[in-house]
Amino acid sequence: MxxxxxxPGPKGHWFWGSLRERRKESLHFFLRMHREHGRVxxxxxxxxxxxxxxxxxxxxxHVLVEHVxxxxxxxxxxxxxxxxxxxxxxxxxxFWKRQRRLAQPAFHRERLVPMVRVMEEEGRRMLERWRxxxxxxxxxxxAEEMARTTLSIASxxxxxxxxxxxxxxxxxxxxxxxxxxxxRVLALLPLPLALPTPGNRAxxxxxxxxxxxxxxxIARRRRGETTGQDLLAMLMEARDADTGEGMTDAQLRDExxxxxxxxxxxxxxxxAWTWSLLSQHPEVEERARAEVARVLGERVPEAxxxxxxxxxxxxxxxxxxxxxxxxxxxxxxxxxxxxxxFRIPADPRLIVAISPWTIHRQPDLWPDPERFDPDxxxxxxxxxxxxxxxxxxxxxxxxxxxxxxxxxxxxxxxxQVLRRYRLRRVPGTKEEQEPLVALxxxxxVPMYLEPLDA
Ligand code: HEM
Numbered sequence: 001m002x003x004x005x006x007x008p009g010p011k012g013h014w015f016w017g018s019l020r021e022r023r024k025e026s027l028h029f030f031l032r033m034h035r036e037h038g039r040v041x042x043x044x045x046x047x048x049x050x051x052x053x054x055x056x057x058x059x060x061x062h063v064l065v066e067h068v069x070x071x072x073x074x075x076x077x078x079x080x081x082x083x084x085x086x087x088x089x090x091x092x093x094x095f096w097k098r099q100r101r102l103a104q105p106a107f108h109r110e111r112l113v114p115m116v117r118v119m120e121e122e123g124r125r126m127l128e129r130w131r132x133x134x135x136x137x138x139x140x141x142x143a144e145e146m147a148r149t150t151l152s153i154a155s156x157x158x159x160x161x162x163x164x165x166x167x168x169x170x171x172x173x174x175x176x177x178x179x180x181x182x183x184r185v186l187a188l189l190p191l192p193l194a195l196p197t198p199g200n201r202a203x204x205x206x207x208x209x210x211x212x213x214x215x216x217x218i219a220r221r222r223r224g225e226t227t228g229q230d231l232l233a234m235l236m237e238a239r240d241a242d243t244g245e246g247m248t249d250a251q252l253r254d255e256x257x258x259x260x261x262x263x264x265x266x267x268x269x270x271x272a273w274t275w276s277l278l279s280q281h282p283e284v285e286e287r288a289r290a291e292v293a294r295v296l297g298e299r300v301p302e303a304x305x306x307x308x309x310x311x312x313x314x315x316x317x318x319x320x321x322x323x324x325x326x327x328x329x330x331x332x333x334x335x336x337x338x339x340x341x342f343r344i345p346a347d348p349r350l351i352v353a354i355s356p357w358t359i360h361r362q363p364d365l366w367p368d369p370e371r372f373d374p375d376x377x378x379x380x381x382x383x384x385x386x387x388x389x390x391x392x393x394x395x396x397x398x399x400x401x402x403x404x405x406x407x408x409x410x411x412x413x414x415x416q417v418l419r420r421y422r423l424r425r426v427p428g429t430k431e432e433q434e435p436l437v438a439l440x441x442x443x444x445v446p447m448y449l450e451p452l453d454a
Pocket of ligand 1: 073088089258262264266267324326329330391394399402403405406
């Protein structure tokens with residue numbers, strides 16, 4: 001340990017460190033740090049916090065896979081828990097392990113097959129909405145459309161109900177909650193929730209609304225007033241193998257809220273970026289459409305079709321390489337560690353950052369990294385890369401539990417839209433990346449829709 005060195009990085013401003021450069025350069029700051037300082041780069045974020053950022057797949061393996069017990073989610077998890085409670089994304093240790101074991105079977109590929117119908121129906125409803133809109137020549141914000149649809153899918157998959165349609169207060173509450181989650185996670189020092197600031201009061205009101213809706217759904221299900229082959233049912237049936245115990249209402253609330261919030265916005269953003277990229281690469285769009293025509297024709301898609309829509313998966317994989325919705329994963333060392341000769345101290349003020357956005361742009365792993373090329377994901381080309389060169393869903397034991405769910409949903413929605421519309425970007429628009437908790441296209445993705453069956 002004594003021979004270990006400090007990771008290199010800029011000295012920065014005496015008070016701000018590199019915070020101002022990080023804000024100004026946004027994501028490109030990470031790329032520059034690694035270009036200038038190597039594979040383990042360090043900088044200060046304001047007077048208190050330091051960041052050590054990693055881009056080498058072997059270093060990522062060290063933290064997320066091999067020595068996972070030496071790291072926790074730390075500060076990132078704590079800040080998210082104001083909204084998500086102690087759910088899968090934010091919990092740690094034995095409690096997390098137990099909850100993951102209980103929830104995991106509900107996310108196996110075979111158990112998700114009934115969800116395909118829900119996804120397909122919601123995709124169809126979206127297309128109907130588009131067909132029936134009064135001014136069909138006006139541009140449509142695809143980011144918003146994708147969010148509406150993934151929200152409906154999440155709601156039905158979790159609870160078998162259209163919470164959004166049923167209760168007009170859910171969507172505004174969710175928006176306030178999301179803003180607060182973004183604000184808290186990105187703030188230098190978030191204010192304690194107990195302080196009655198207008199922001200805190202609005203957040204607590206929104207959280208109460210969402211809690212009331214979720215607890216009511218749980219209560220009605222427990223009383224047998226509703227049924228459904230949904231994730232709620234699977235989580236309620238789940239029993240701990242050792243103790244035989246199921247989840248309490250409070251645990252169910254935290255898990256459901258986590259799945260809802262972790263599930264819909266990430267998926268919506270990945271799809272929004274995909275439409276943006278396809279509109280800029282018509283040859284890729286046509287190849288994807290040809291695959292849909294070959295595999296599906298005019299049939300209603302089924303679960304078995306998803307692995308056959310291979311090129312669509314590649315398009316989504318390449319889209320998430322360039323725009324991974326979870327653009328950074330953060331960890332904190334629980335014990336002092338050494339990585340490649342550099343010190344990683346167990347210090348709650350030190351953030352270990354693993355940024356898929358940055359890793360997905362390392363030129364030795366991804367030649368010509370800014371080029372959109374779905375053929376990077378053919379099995380032959382993927383075989384030549386280290387596995388952890390690509391991690392849109394994370395890695396190791398904290399890998400996204402919704403990976404299959406999200407891929408199924410995205411392939412289906414992509415296929416449904418490609419079959420009916422060609423999307424054309426509004427001239428003069430260009431999506432900028434907005435790295436909040438999820439990586440969003442700032443200002444949405446406005447598109448003209450050209451119907452193909454007209
Ligand atoms: C394109 C869509 C999605 C992306 C890019 C994504 C990305 C991620 C990533 C990177 C992690 C790991 C975070 C970390 O290690 O700190 C994660 C965890 C998680 N995701 Fe996803 N996700 C997506 C969709 C979903 C969906 C649809 C669901 C639920 C239905 C979901 C539920 C979760 C949960 C519960 C965790 C925490 C797992 C654990 O720690 O045990 N995600 N996701």
